[in-house]
Amino acid sequence: MKKFILSLFTFATFTLAFGQGNNSLTLEQVGNQNFLDQTQEGTGNTAQISATGNVNEMSSQQKGNNNTLNHQSSGSNVTTTLVQIGNNNNTQQLVTKNDVKLVASSTGDNNVVTQEIETASSEATVLQVGSDNKAIQQMNGATADNNLSIIKQTGDRNIGTTETNGNNSKTGINQTGSDNQGFIFQNGTTNNANLVQTGDNNKASLRQEGNNNYYGAPGDDPNLGIQQLGNDNIIIGKSFGNDNAIAIKQQGDTNNVLAEQLSNSNKANIKQTGNLNVAKVKQN
Numbered sequence: 001m002k003k004f005i006l007s008l009f010t011f012a013t014f015t016l017a018f019g020q021g022n023n024s025l026t027l028e029q030v031g032n033q034n035f036l037d038q039t040q041e042g043t044g045n046t047a048q049i050s051a052t053g054n055v056n057e058m059s060s061q062q063k064g065n066n067n068t069l070n071h072q073s074s075g076s077n078v079t080t081t082l083v084q085i086g087n088n089n090n091t092q093q094l095v096t097k098n099d100v101k102l103v104a105s106s107t108g109d110n111n112v113v114t115q116e117i118e119t120a121s122s123e124a125t126v127l128q129v130g131s132d133n134k135a136i137q138q139m140n141g142a143t144a145d146n147n148l149s150i151i152k153q154t155g156d157r158n159i160g161t162t163e164t165n166g167n168n169s170k171t172g173i174n175q176t177g178s179d180n181q182g183f184i185f186q187n188g189t190t191n192n193a194n195l196v197q198t199g200d201n202n203k204a205s206l207r208q209e210g211n212n213n214y215y216g217a218p219g220d221d222p223n224l225g226i227q228q229l230g231n232d233n234i235i236i237g238k239s240f241g242n243d244n245a246i247a248i249k250q251q252g253d254t255n256n257v258l259a260e261q262l263s264n265s266n267k268a269n270i271k272q273t274g275n276l277n278v279a280k281v282k283q284n
Helices: none
Strands: 002-008 013-018 023-029 035-041 046-051 057-063 068-073 078-085 090-095 100-107 112-117 123-129 134-139 148-154 159-165 170-176 181-187 192-198 203-209 226-229 234-240 245-251 256-262 267-273 278-283
Touching: 023 035, 023 057, 035 046, 046 057, 046 078, 057 068, 068 078, 078 090, 090 100, 100 112, 112 123, 123 134, 134 148, 148 159, 159 170, 170 181, 181 192, 192 203, 203 226, 226 234, 234 245, 245 256, 256 267, 267 278
Parallel strands: 002 023, 013 035, 023 046, 035 057, 046 068, 057 078, 068 090, 078 100, 090 112, 100 123, 112 134, 123 148, 134 159, 148 170, 159 181, 170 192, 181 203, 192 226, 203 234, 226 245, 234 256, 245 267, 256 278
Antiparallel strands: none
């Protein structure tokens, strides 16, 4: 295994490219206004990237199978784009300061992307094309407010999970294919969730705890909060708190909806088009 270690300081621009495989790469940005572009090609590569300054930008690509890409940022105004092309790859991102933009993209099968934001006013996006992939997003921390998280998956048997603990945040999951699962959990006030699945045998599960939360943006078409287009799909939606709203739309046959709202001044809008569909709504 080959090992490479590189540190970048203020006002630095650097481009790296490694091939063959089984390389271990450590990249460190220390200072402000840095730009880094790194590419690894081959099998069994590992890249460890960290940024401790502000106004930094980095782009990292891995092409091959069984690769690992780790990124950690403790600075503000950082933009990071991570790309993996191949199978059985793993991406992990961790952010501990405000105003960070993360994009992780994987093309292939059996890939895993994990994004964790422990602060406020940041954006996290996962783009996956292929089957049997997993995307996991966690927005946690004492000040994890005003965050935006998006998961887009195209393929079959994919799993998308987003957990938000904070206020005024927005979450969106869009899955195209069959046998996919989408999970959204939000804890806080004035949060928004939007989940769309197109295909058959999919499952959507959403849970909100707190007040003034929505499935679907206020003022938009209320039927687009949770939307499934296809057959044999399942939606489970639960909200705990006051002044919450759930909007669900299913189009197809043999679909099921279970919606529960536990508290006061809540609203539910359920629309099903097709045959042999079942909807259960509980408000308490």
